[in-house]
Amino acid sequence: MLIALVNYKPGSGKTTTAGWLASAIHERPDDPPVVLVDSDRSRAVMDWHEMAPFPFAVHLVARPQAHILIPELVPPGHDVVVDCPQVEDHRDIVMSVLELADVVVVPTSTSSFELPRTLDTFGFLEEAREELGRPLPAVVSMNRADPYDPRYNQEVRDELVKTGFTVLATEIPAHRKYHKAWGRPIRARMTHYDRVLTEIRNMKIGAPA
Numbered sequence: 001m002l003i004a005l006v007n008y009k010p011g012s013g014k015t016t017t018a019g020w021l022a023s024a025i026h027e028r029p030d031d032p033p034v035v036l037v038d039s040d041r042s043r044a045v046m047d048w049h050e051m052a053p054f055p056f057a058v059h060l061v062a063r064p065q066a067h068i069l070i071p072e073l074v075p076p077g078h079d080v081v082v083d084c085p086q087v088e089d090h091r092d093i094v095m096s097v098l099e100l101a102d103v104v105v106v107p108t109s110t111s112s113f114e115l116p117r118t119l120d121t122f123g124f125l126e127e128a129r130e131e132l133g134r135p136l137p138a139v140v141s142m143n144r145a146d147p148y149d150p151r152y153n154q155e156v157r158d159e160l161v162k163t164g165f166t167v168l169a170t171e172i173p174a175h176r177k178y179h180k181a182w183g184r185p186i187r188a189r190m191t192h193y194d195r196v197l198t199e200i201r202n203m204k205i206g207a208p209a
């Protein structure tokens with residue numbers, strides 16, 4: 001399975017989610033081995049890996065030929081998590097990754113302010129489906145939810161659902177543990193990201209609607 005982290009805009013939590021999700025897959029004894037791919041030229045995943053090496057393979061493939069290069073790097077039977085750059089500046093790279101994607105996860109900051117950005121992402125994914133000529137399951141992962149204001153989180157969730165997105169039940173709270181994770185070793189077991197992985201695994205990807 002290839003999981004692509006996509007958002008139209010920067011700063012939504014793509015890199016953070018990519019690092020934690022890949023780690024969650026790695027830590028599950030019954031899951032396939034995982035490869036983490038950085039397709040963002042800003043190299044945030046690669047820098048994280050240099051500061052605190054992930055215990056699995058990590059590659060930089062920040063080129064519009066990702067759909068050719070990633071299969072050359074990833075052995076058969078591996079799961080792949082791809083940290084994509086923001087679509088608004090790197091549409092060609094993201095489209096290339098989506099050629100391989102089984103599921104798109106859209107990390108979204110839990111704020112009304114983010115809704116127009118989410119609509120842009122929604123529109124882009126519609127275009128991508130048309131270009132690819134196939135369905136492309138996509139889910140929003142609510143990130144940086146307010147740990148003290150569930151009502152506000154629910155309001156944002158309701159608005160997201162109105163845009164037509166499937167929104168994962170797990171809400172990732174804004175937490176210093178997640179904020180400070182970049183550049184440090186992490187353990188994903190039992191975290192919110194581990195729950196996000198469970199939800200992705202439970203999606204009936206490829207099943208008829």
Ligand SMILES: Nc1ncnc2c1ncn2[C@@H]1O[C@H](COP(=O)(O)OP(=O)(O)OP(=O)(O)O)[C@@H](O)[C@H]1O
Nearest residue numbers: 010011012013014015016144172173174175178179
């Ligand atoms: N759940 C969280 N709680 C607190 N801080 C978070 C959380 N998720 C992400 N952050 C912080 O939000 C900022 C943006 O996150 P991140 O770098 O993962 O986003 P991105 O979409 O990859 O950004 P870019 O488009 O710049 O690559 C970072 O400072 C990160 O530490």
Ligand SMILES: [Mg+2]
Nearest residue numbers: 014015040044
């Ligand atoms: Mg990033």
